[in-house]
Amino acid sequence: MLHRLNASRSGIKSLIIRFKLLQLVILGFCFAVVPDLTAQDKPNVLFIVSDDLNTKIGPYMDIDQHTPNLDRLAASGVTFSRAYAQYPVCGPSRASFMSGLYPETNGVTHNRVTYGSYKVDTPELADHPTIAGFFRERGYYTARVSKIFHMGVPGGIERGNPGSDEPDSWDYTYNIMGPETLSSGELELLSPLDLHYGGNISRMILPDSKQYTQTDYLAASQAIAILENRSNDIAEGATNLVREKPDAPFFLAVGFVRPHVPFIATESNYAAYPKEEIILPEVIVGDNVPEQALRQQNQNRYGMSEEQKRKAIRGYMASVRFMDKQVGRLLDAVERLGIREETIIIFLSDHGFNLGEHDTWAKLSLWEGTVRAPLIISVPGSDFEANHGTENDVITEFIDIYPTLTDLSPFPDEAPEILQGKSLLGYLNGTKSHNPDRIAYSISYGGDDATIRTDRWRYTRWGNEVYEGNEELYDHDNDPEEHVNLADNPDYQDILMEMREKMNSKREEVRNFSFD
Numbered sequence: 001m002l003h004r005l006n007a008s009r010s011g012i013k014s015l016i017i018r019f020k021l022l023q024l025v026i027l028g029f030c031f032a033v034v035p036d037l038t039a040q041d042k043p044n045v046l047f048i049v050s051d052d053l054n055t056k057i058g059p060y061m062d063i064d065q066h067t068p069n070l071d072r073l074a075a076s077g078v079t080f081s082r083a084y085a086q087y088p089v090c091g092p093s094r095a096s097f098m099s100g101l102y103p104e105t106n107g108v109t110h111n112r113v114t115y116g117s118y119k120v121d122t123p124e125l126a127d128h129p130t131i132a133g134f135f136r137e138r139g140y141y142t143a144r145v146s147k148i149f150h151m152g153v154p155g156g157i158e159r160g161n162p163g164s165d166e167p168d169s170w171d172y173t174y175n176i177m178g179p180e181t182l183s184s185g186e187l188e189l190l191s192p193l194d195l196h197y198g199g200n201i202s203r204m205i206l207p208d209s210k211q212y213t214q215t216d217y218l219a220a221s222q223a224i225a226i227l228e229n230r231s232n233d234i235a236e237g238a239t240n241l242v243r244e245k246p247d248a249p250f251f252l253a254v255g256f257v258r259p260h261v262p263f264i265a266t267e268s269n270y271a272a273y274p275k276e277e278i279i280l281p282e283v284i285v286g287d288n289v290p291e292q293a294l295r296q297q298n299q300n301r302y303g304m305s306e307e308q309k310r311k312a313i314r315g316y317m318a319s320v321r322f323m324d325k326q327v328g329r330l331l332d333a334v335e336r337l338g339i340r341e342e343t344i345i346i347f348l349s350d351h352g353f354n355l356g357e358h359d360t361w362a363k364l365s366l367w368e369g370t371v372r373a374p375l376i377i378s379v380p381g382s383d384f385e386a387n388h389g390t391e392n393d394v395i396t397e398f399i400d401i402y403p404t405l406t407d408l409s410p411f412p413d414e415a416p417e418i419l420q421g422k423s424l425l426g427y428l429n430g431t432k433s434h435n436p437d438r439i440a441y442s443i444s445y446g447g448d449d450a451t452i453r454t455d456r457w458r459y460t461r462w463g464n465e466v467y468e469g470n471e472e473l474y475d476h477d478n479d480p481e482e483h484v485n486l487a488d489n490p491d492y493q494d495i496l497m498e499m500r501e502k503m504n505s506k507r508e509e510v511r512n513f514s515f516d
């Protein structure tokens with residue numbers, strides 16, 4: 001009896017051992033597919049993208065209380081003062097930084113709406129994840145609110161269209177049906193020569209009581225609901241009770257559409273900038289600027305009077321202030337929910353925006369005002385705190401964001417090999433000093449028109465080949481406003497040759513890139 005019991009016990013024991021082994025195999029399999037993402041060292045990512053925001057803001061200029069919330073973010077991160085978009089237009093710039101690839105490599109060299117983005121334009125990249133997709137594939141919960149890839153603003157976003165979104169990136173998406181020009185105020189057209197819906201310069205001043213109707217206010221509210229959901233701090237009776245991937249950290253991308261035209265903001269944001277105090281940039285155009293560079297000139301494109309220019313700048317500034325407040329609401333929520341210490345926050349704009357420099361307006365140009373844009377990266381933790389509140393002037397490209405985030409992720413060795421940017425991790429934790437050899441490459445008007453920014457020089461060429469009068473060369477040590485084109489100056493021919501060579505080799509690299 002005892003023997004039989006023992007035999008039976010030993011049978012049960014062996015069954016239990018076999019079951020445990022099976023469990024281990026299953027668990028092992030699970031671990032291989034979905035990593036354990038509950039540990040503290042798996043930070044959340046809050047990725048905030050503004051639209052058409054130039055660097056005339058607090059962290060870049062000494063403008064008191066202009067963007068108090070971006071100032072606050074900058075105080076807990078590194079502000080990259082010379083960060084460049086790869087294309088000064090929404091669609092291609094966004095597809096570029098989300099894929100970590102230059103526009104000529106990923107095929108998005110246009111501003112058309114293509115649902116699926118570069119994965120559709122370049123089928124060889126169908127399996128290449130966006131930066132959000134990279135985190136999603138490794139178990140993160142990923143969500144997008146409003147415009148991250150290209151969306152028509154206005155003209156698209158009012159309908160809640162997903163635009164050129166790349167759907168594999170996200171567990172959850174939310175398109176804001178922003179009222180834009182349908183907002184209940186009076187729209188004033190400021191650019192009599194440009195009536196294009198989405199391109200014309202116009203403004204609207206709304207009562208403060210209407211702020212809740214606005215695209216960016218609604219986007220921040222939705223993003224806060226997601227932050228609450230991920231932090232298990234859900235209001236009683238709320239509808240965001242279901243929590244997918246309950247233990248996973250998050251990658252939350254939030255797009256704000258201001259200060260993109262139309263300049264719609266509430267009156268308290270306008271009140272900060274009395275019209276008579278608006279300073280118009282002096283209209284300075286160099287003698288030998290190629291005519292292709294001047295397509296965005298006021299008299300060619302917009303036809304604004306001085307009064308209309310003042311109103312445009314005031315509307316832009318008010319829109320910046322309104323957007324900054326929405327950034328503040330996100331920062332408040334992250335702090336209130338107690339997740340600041342485990343959340344990396346990135347803020348950027350898709351590209352800059354001229355407000356009269358070189359007599360040009362808006363985007364597309366290839367001067368500093370359009371290709372340079374804000375980039376602030378805030379990483380909590382003792383490795384990074386020493387550099388919080390600092391500015392770094394190393395030349396950076398927006399395609400550097402992807403490898404920076406993979407380096408900061410729990411999976412630094414898994415970054416896709418085809419990424420074309422370089423990680424900024426060393427500039428965030430202070431292990432790297434200035435590197436004068438970095439360059440930024442940006443294109444416009446489809447790709448043949450391009451510019452290279454080095455530590456000291458900007459070289460721009462309008463067209464694939466060099467011909468008489470299609471080049472620009474600026475010395476940023478002596479001419480930071482880019483007013484003196486040195487391309488024809490005999491004293492600078494060596495530099496010109498060097499810059500041509502740099503551009504040619506960059507073009508060769510990005511246009512003939514091998515995906516293998």
Ligand SMILES: [Ca+2]
Binds near residue numbers: 051052351
């Ligand atoms: Ca834009």
